[in-house]
Amino acid sequence: MSTATHADHHDHGHPTGFMRWLTTTNHKDIGTMYLVFSLVMFFVGGAMALVIRAELFQPGLQFVDPGFFNQMTTMHALIMIFGAVMPAFVGLANWMVPLQIGAPDMALPRLNNWSFWILPFAFSLLLLTLFLPGGAPASGWTMYPPLVLQTGNAFPFLIFSIHLMGLSSIMGAINIIVTIMNMRAPGMGLLKMPLFTWSWLITAYLLILVMPVLAGAVTMLLTDKYFGTAFFTAAGGGDPVMFQHIFWFFGHPEVYIMILPAFGIISEIIPTFARKPLFGYSAMVYATASIAFLSFIVWAHHMFTVGMPLAGQLFFMFTTMLIAVPTGVKVFNWVATMWRGAMTFETPMLFALAFVFLFTIGGFSGLMLAIVPADLQYHDSYFVVAHFHYVLVPGAVFAIMAAVYYWLPKWTGNMYDEKMGKIHFWLSAISVNLTFFPMHFVGLAGMPRRIPDYATQFAEFNAIATVGAFLFGFSQLMFAWNIYRCAKGGKKATAEVWEGSHGLEWTVPSPAPHHTFDTPPVVK
Amino acid sequence: MSATRTMVLKLVALTAAMFGFGFLLVPLYEVFCDITGLGGRTSNEAVAEVTIAPDTDRLVRVEFMASVNSNGPWEFRPEVSSMMVHPGQMYTTTYWARNMREFDIVGHAVPSVAPGTAARYFNKTECFCFTEQKFEGLEGRDMPVVFIIDPDLPAHVQTVTLSYTFFDRAGVASAAAPPSALQ
Numbered sequence: 001m002s003t004a005t006h007a008d009h010h011d012h013g014h015p016t017g018f019m020r021w022l023t024t025t026n027h028k029d030i031g032t033m034y035l036v037f038s039l040v041m042f043f044v045g046g047a048m049a050l051v052i053r054a055e056l057f058q059p060g061l062q063f064v065d066p067g068f069f070n071q072m073t074t075m076h077a078l079i080m081i082f083g084a085v086m087p088a089f090v091g092l093a094n095w096m097v098p099l100q101i102g103a104p105d106m107a108l109p110r111l112n113n114w115s116f117w118i119l120p121f122a123f124s125l126l127l128l129t130l131f132l133p134g135g136a137p138a139s140g141w142t143m144y145p146p147l148v149l150q151t152g153n154a155f156p157f158l159i160f161s162i163h164l165m166g167l168s169s170i171m172g173a174i175n176i177i178v179t180i181m182n183m184r185a186p187g188m189g190l191l192k193m194p195l196f197t198w199s200w201l202i203t204a205y206l207l208i209l210v211m212p213v214l215a216g217a218v219t220m221l222l223t224d225k226y227f228g229t230a231f232f233t234a235a236g237g238g239d240p241v242m243f244q245h246i247f248w249f250f251g252h253p254e255v256y257i258m259i260l261p262a263f264g265i266i267s268e269i270i271p272t273f274a275r276k277p278l279f280g281y282s283a284m285v286y287a288t289a290s291i292a293f294l295s296f297i298v299w300a301h302h303m304f305t306v307g308m309p310l311a312g313q314l315f316f317m318f319t320t321m322l323i324a325v326p327t328g329v330k331v332f333n334w335v336a337t338m339w340r341g342a343m344t345f346e347t348p349m350l351f352a353l354a355f356v357f358l359f360t361i362g363g364f365s366g367l368m369l370a371i372v373p374a375d376l377q378y379h380d381s382y383f384v385v386a387h388f389h390y391v392l393v394p395g396a397v398f399a400i401m402a403a404v405y406y407w408l409p410k411w412t413g414n415m416y417d418e419k420m421g422k423i424h425f426w427l428s429a430i431s432v433n434l435t436f437f438p439m440h441f442v443g444l445a446g447m448p449r450r451i452p453d454y455a456t457q458f459a460e461f462n463a464i465a466t467v468g469a470f471l472f473g474f475s476q477l478m479f480a481w482n483i484y485r486c487a488k489g490g491k492k493a494t495a496e497v498w499e500g501s502h503g504l505e506w507t508v509p510s511p512a513p514h515h516t517f518d519t520p521p522v523v524k
Numbered sequence: 525m526s527a528t529r530t531m532v533l534k535l536v537a538l539t540a541a542m543f544g545f546g547f548l549l550v551p552l553y554e555v556f557c558d559i560t561g562l563g564g565r566t567s568n569e570a571v572a573e574v575t576i577a578p579d580t581d582r583l584v585r586v587e588f589m590a591s592v593n594s595n596g597p598w599e600f601r602p603e604v605s606s607m608m609v610h611p612g613q614m615y616t617t618t619y620w621a622r623n624m625r626e627f628d629i630v631g632h633a634v635p636s637v638a639p640g641t642a643a644r645y646f647n648k649t650e651c652f653c654f655t656e657q658k659f660e661g662l663e664g665r666d667m668p669v670v671f672i673i674d675p676d677l678p679a680h681v682q683t684v685t686l687s688y689t690f691f692d693r694a695g696v697a698s699a700a701a702p703p704s705a706l707q
Contacts, residue, residue, distance in 0.1 A: 107528050108528070108532065170539055173535075174532060174535045174536065174539070177531070177535060178528055178531045178532055178535070181531060182527050182528050182531060208535060208538055208539055208542065209538075209542055210542070211539075211542075212539050212540070212542035212543035212545075212546060213542055213543070213545065213546035213549075214546075215543060215546070216543050216544075216545075216546025216547050217546060220547075220550075231550060234593070234634050234689060234691065237634075239553070239557075242549075242550065242553045245549070245553060246546060246549050246550075249549065307638075307640060309640060309641055
């Protein structure tokens with residue numbers, strides 16, 4: 001095949017085996033490594049979630065002691081956020097952004113290699129704390145002082161691993177911005193860019209604006225613990241509540257970092273399978289930008305219970321509710337895109353549809369949490385757990401899975417097993433609701449989050465959630481198996497892959513050759 | 525490639541600036557809280573004694589609370605748990621504190637006023653919280669607070685709570701303690 005000789009020609013003289021992956025500067029290789037790394041972390045973090053769910057299957061203490069339970073909730077969150085969801089999106093950006101804008105590679109290929117290879121070290125540091133005396137960090141991923149300052153030997157490992165993750169994210173973000181701003185094919189104006197690229201441009205700016213603030217906050221924790229500063233120690237004139245403000249100044253944009261690329265993915269997939277152009281392209285771009293802007297002025301809705309004056313509560317409540325407007329525009333546009341479309345329901349489309357439906361449920365529970373008088377009741381209850389898992393699992397994670405099924409034929413040149421994909425979808429969609437929907441009920445009834453034991457009236461719903469969680473967890477093995485099989489072989493994919501596909505990435509052959517767009521395509 | 529270089533430098537500068545901004549949030553937070561009295565922040569400095577005509581028609585309940593940080597064993601309590609006061613009139617009350625360890629220690633009380641919106645109307649002319657308090661081993665003593673409620677206190681506030689948390693002076697206690705006392 002002509003594409004194979006083309007690729008072979010360029011690979012000539014390159015290292016093979018492990019050295020190839022260690023030294024690669026190719027955006028496709030690095031994208032693949034990010035995605036594989038994220039899948040591994042998804043299973044590690046998932047195993048921790050199953051420890052949590054196993055313990056909560058029945059009231060009372062069954063399997064683990066409360067200290068280890070707290071380590072599991074903390075590590076599950078850190079690994080899923082920084083190890084699974086964020087690297088998966090960066091991996092997708094590495095693979096798809098250059099293909100979508102007609103660039104030969106990322107703008108800074110060596111930096112790209114480095115930003116990936118920091119991650120295995122960061123997560124080794126974090127996971128090694130499980131074997132330290134005193135165990136892993138157990139103060140929750142939000143790391144509130146003074147509790148987090150009581151962490152034992154794991155504390156400096158936690159801080160430095162977060163520094164490394166932040167460094168990796170910032171370098172990745174710089175790379176993506178420079179690529180998008182400087183390397184678009186001739187004729188590819190900003191408002192002609194595919195929405196996945198658009199959402200990543202905005203996400204990358206969010207990363208640059210908030211990851212350094214997180215780095216600063218954890219540095220302050222570090223100096224408070226070891227160097228006698230008193231940023232958050234009241235005895236020295238500091239204020240622990242200030243940490244919450246700084247943390248959530250990072251933390252709220254962070255949740256959009258985890259969802260904006262998902263919006264971009266869904267905006268690619270729905271038009272393909274509805275066989276219609278996206279409804280309201282520029283509205284989508286402006287909605288994404290508005291959400292990004294609003295994310296900076298809503299942070300204190302995470303901390304309504306710290307004791308805030310009425311004016312502050314009202315401000316953060318109304319700005320939070322305002323986010324529903326651009327988000328509503330997006331959901332409307334997705335539905336309008338499907339309206340009278342010639343829809344087919346391949347696996348990526350199924351995941352995208354589930355995303356629209358289930359993410360909206362998560363959005364609505366978010367609106368409930370935004371209401372201050374209600375939040376005082378919901379705060380730190382399982383209702384919050386239900387809310388953010390709805391936006392993160394059938395939200396961000398389903399979007400990532402949709403993206404993987406959607407672009408996998410382009411990456412591997414083979415079609416995945418459609419039947420297995422559909423079974424994976426239905427098992428995931430059913431079990432995810434089985435897991436997280438009952439959490440709304442127990443939360444409203446008063447079950448607090450981050451506890452290993454609970455009152456007996458919550459037993460049935462917790463048992464259902466645990467069954468759902470195990471079903472969801474083991475269904476994902478099917479996802480991994482399908483990807484593996486597809487990488488090894490299968491029905492050959494065409495360049496277009498999907499009947500309704502559109503955009504530059506579908507003009508290159510499948511699998512995408514090692515080097516693409518050596519001469520820039522012209523976009524009309 | 526100079527376009528790339530310029531852009532990278534700008535983005536790196538933006539990153540550095542945001543790292544700095546994270547630390548800038550600390551003084552900004554202090555200033556914001558001091559001006560607004562948010563978070564129950566009450567002035568840790570004596571106000572000059574001014575003679576204001578007391579508002580004898582109005583009575584406000586002032587409650588006193590005392591708590592001890594987990595760092596060290598202190599006995600710490602207010603002399604009275606509450607007082608009815610007229611805004612504009614000066615009152616004195618005391619807190620009792622005792623060092624329950626056998627060695628010298630320096631303590632520090634951090635005040636807080638609730639509701640937060642009342643914080644800036646709570647003026648202290650004399651307070652043990654203004655300075656560090658040195659205690660000899662097992663020493664106990666009464667410590668005075670002299671305060672005036674500003675007559676401008678919003679009418680809907682009928683109760684003001686003054687709360688102190690007593691700390692070992694940050695970072696000093698464990699270092700100063702003789703090894704035998706650390707068990």
